[in-house]
Amino acid sequence: xxxxxxxxxxxxxxFGSTEVLKGVNLEIEPGEFFAFLGPSxxxxxxxxxxxxxxGPTPKGRILISDRDVVGLDPWKRxxxxxxxSYALWPHMNVRNxxxxxLRERKTPTDQIRQKVDAALELVGLADLAERMPNQLSGxxxxxxxLARTVVVEPEVLLLDEPLSxxxxxxxxxMRRELLRLQRQLGLTTIFVTHDQEEANTTSDRMAVLxxxxxxxxxSPQQLYDTPRNLxxxxxxGTANILEGKVEADGDDAQFLTKTGDRLSLPKGSAAAGSNxxxxxxxxTISDKKGRNSLPGKVLHREFLGSQIRYLVNxxxxxxxxxxxxxxxxxxxxxxxxxxxxxxxxxxxxx
Amino acid sequence: MAKRSLKPGEKLLAYGxxxxxxxxxxxxxxxxxxxxFGTIWSFSPLPDGYTLQNYxxxxxxxxxxxxxxxxxxxxxxxxxxxxxxxxxxxVLRTGIFGRKGLDYLATAALAVPGVVLGIGYLRxxxxxxxxxxxxxxxxxxxxxxxxxxxxxxxxxxxxxxxxLQQVSLALEEAAECLGATKRRTIQKIVVPLMTGGIxxxxxxxxxxxxxxxxxxxxxxxxxxDAPLAYGIYLFMQTPSGRGxxxxxxxxxxxxxxxxxxxxxxxxxxxxxxxxxxxxH
Numbered sequence: 001x002x003x004x005x006x007x008x009x010x011x012x013x014x015f016g017s018t019e020v021l022k023g024v025n026l027e028i029e030p031g032e033f034f035a036f037l038g039p040s041x042x043x044x045x046x047x048x049x050x051x052x053x054x055g056p057t058p059k060g061r062i063l064i065s066d067r068d069v070v071g072l073d074p075w076k077r078x079x080x081x082x083x084x085s086y087a088l089w090p091h092m093n094v095r096n097x098x099x100x101x102l103r104e105r106k107t108p109t110d111q112i113r114q115k116v117d118a119a120l121e122l123v124g125l126a127d128l129a130e131r132m133p134n135q136l137s138g139x140x141x142x143x144x145x146l147a148r149t150v151v152v153e154p155e156v157l158l159l160d161e162p163l164s165x166x167x168x169x170x171x172x173x174m175r176r177e178l179l180r181l182q183r184q185l186g187l188t189t190i191f192v193t194h195d196q197e198e199a200n201t202t203s204d205r206m207a208v209l210x211x212x213x214x215x216x217x218x219s220p221q222q223l224y225d226t227p228r229n230l231x232x233x234x235x236x237g238t239a240n241i242l243e244g245k246v247e248a249d250g251d252d253a254q255f256l257t258k259t260g261d262r263l264s265l266p267k268g269s270a271a272a273g274s275n276x277x278x279x280x281x282x283x284t285i286s287d288k289k290g291r292n293s294l295p296g297k298v299l300h301r302e303f304l305g306s307q308i309r310y311l312v313n314x315x316x317x318x319x320x321x322x323x324x325x326x327x328x329x330x331x332x333x334x335x336x337x338x339x340x341x342x343x344x345x346x347x348x349x350x
Numbered sequence: 351m352a353k354r355s356l357k358p359g360e361k362l363l364a365y366g367x368x369x370x371x372x373x374x375x376x377x378x379x380x381x382x383x384x385x386x387f388g389t390i391w392s393f394s395p396l397p398d399g400y401t402l403q404n405y406x407x408x409x410x411x412x413x414x415x416x417x418x419x420x421x422x423x424x425x426x427x428x429x430x431x432x433x434x435x436x437x438x439x440x441v442l443r444t445g446i447f448g449r450k451g452l453d454y455l456a457t458a459a460l461a462v463p464g465v466v467l468g469i470g471y472l473r474x475x476x477x478x479x480x481x482x483x484x485x486x487x488x489x490x491x492x493x494x495x496x497x498x499x500x501x502x503x504x505x506x507x508x509x510x511x512x513x514l515q516q517v518s519l520a521l522e523e524a525a526e527c528l529g530a531t532k533r534r535t536i537q538k539i540v541v542p543l544m545t546g547g548i549x550x551x552x553x554x555x556x557x558x559x560x561x562x563x564x565x566x567x568x569x570x571x572x573x574x575d576a577p578l579a580y581g582i583y584l585f586m587q588t589p590s591g592r593g594x595x596x597x598x599x600x601x602x603x604x605x606x607x608x609x610x611x612x613x614x615x616x617x618x619x620x621x622x623x624x625x626x627x628x629x630h
């Protein structure tokens with residue numbers, strides 16, 4: 001099976017006078033499952049479409065297996081794309097939809113039949129070959145769209161928000177299936193999504209985009225644990241951000257919040273920065289003052305089943321704290337005075 | 351939508367209004383129908399007697415008219431949908447400079463009365479001879495088909511534009527991704543998906559071109575080249591021909607009605623196919 005690496009160098013792209021991509025640099029390993037994650041308008045779909053050859057011609061280079069494809073027509077790229085709307089052709093049955101790319105490549109008829117059957121087998125819909133697209137459910141259409149794309153053995157598989165039209169339970173099932181398929185075929189895959197959970201659960205590495213710029217690239221854990229900036233910290237999961245400054249005294253560093261509270265930082269943490277990022281699960285709520293604790297007041301409380309989520313006013317911000325719940329455990333009432341104990345080992349200073 | 355039930359008085363009023371308007375609209379048709387089946391109809395409210403003779407006379411004398419009509423309207427409607435599809439594609443799918451102008455130009459035919467268009471053709475092509483035929487272009491039968499084509503192009507263009515708007519861009523991009531060139535994509539995806547709309551445009555153009563008189567009346571140079579509408583006009587010149595003329599008129603009404611109905615059915619069927627194919 002084809003395995004192609006992708007290298008994007010200093011890519012700029014504009015729609016008229018609006019610059020949508022502002023110097024993107026990126027390297028994707030052969031066989032990697034890579035995600036573009038970002039809010040709408042971040043340029044993630046534009047970047048994907050530029051790789052496929054759609055939209056305005058960008059400036060810069062897009063290398064697929066060391067071949068620069070910028071300016072090359074989509075049909076000359078051997079890049080497979082699955083669209084958000086699936087884009088199955090309503091006037092062709094499933095077999096003809098899936099066989100289209102092979103027919104365009106002048107594959108012999110007997111081979112087309114064989115390959116289409118194999119592709120349908122791969123997505124588990126071998127018995128639907130003669131159906132028309134309007135007789136299929138959303139999930140089935142999605143799989144047919146996938147089969148139609150992988151049957152031509154593209155060098156790269158591009159997925160543009162492929163799960164967004166499915167309902168919640170199907171989405172989880174489909175993303176596992178996508179991952180299984182990707183591993184089985186070993187295809188270099190790029191997955192565009194605005195849903196961090198989808199990106200976290202499927203991708204080997206991901207790029208977080210905002211305003212046409214890649215904010216950070218790394219594995220889901222790296223990005224969650226060590227965000228490079230506040231945008232990434234906020235976009236991946238819930239982040240509590242306290243403003244203040246770092247005060248270093250030799251080896252000993254402390255973070256001084258706006259409200260004058262001190263949190264001691266572990267050795268080797270950033271020497272400068274005006275924000276500290278604390279995840280909700282890295283804070284414990286207590287009625288006693290302790291080391292690295294901040295006084296606060298409970299504003300709101302939500303029972304989520306496995307945990308209780310508190311919203312606490314402390315350190316000059318509203319802080320989300322998750323406490324695991326087990327039966328018989330005491331709750332803190334709304335309005336009560338509490339102390340938040342921060343686990344600064346997992347904190348990030350930015 | 352919820353339907354309301356009417357009180358007897360309201361019902362009477364509603365039916366009364368609808369029937370009154372229908373009578374106003376349909377009275378020419380009713381008159382034409384009576385005339386086509388009547389023997390003599392002069393001073394009485396209804397014809398003196400009824401006969402099928404008019405239809406027989408009409409059929410014997412207007413085979414040429416009907417065949418000409420099918421030929422002219424067929425050529426006009428075929429060219430209309432071909433040009434209409436091309437213009438629709440250029441306007442909606444390309445960035446060519448002046449594409450909007452092309453749209454306006456094609457639609458401009460609406461602003462020109464048929465008679466004016468006919469005179470224009472006469473003056474312009476009067477002194478230009480058709481190669482190999484030797485006749486002036488202005489009196490060659492093909493010019494009638496051309497005039498009809500130009501007259502009906504705006505309608506065909508609207509139908510083709512609507513049809514192309516229904517084809518989502520992703521459907522084309524999916525084909526291109528799988529190795530189909532632009533030309534192959536148009537051939538295999540765009541045109542087949544536009545078929546319903548194109549066919550509806552063809553039927554509408556054909557049916558309305560078939561009964562068009564205004565431009566034709568200026569361009570018909572011999573009775574052998576005349577289409578149906580011109581035939582009605584010829585029949586009506588003599589008192590004895592009125593019955594047969596009316597019969598031909600009924601044929602024209604049926605052609606348009608059948609065309610309109612066919613186009614409606616095609617559009618509805620097409621809509622059904624596409625809407626159920628959409629993702630929710």
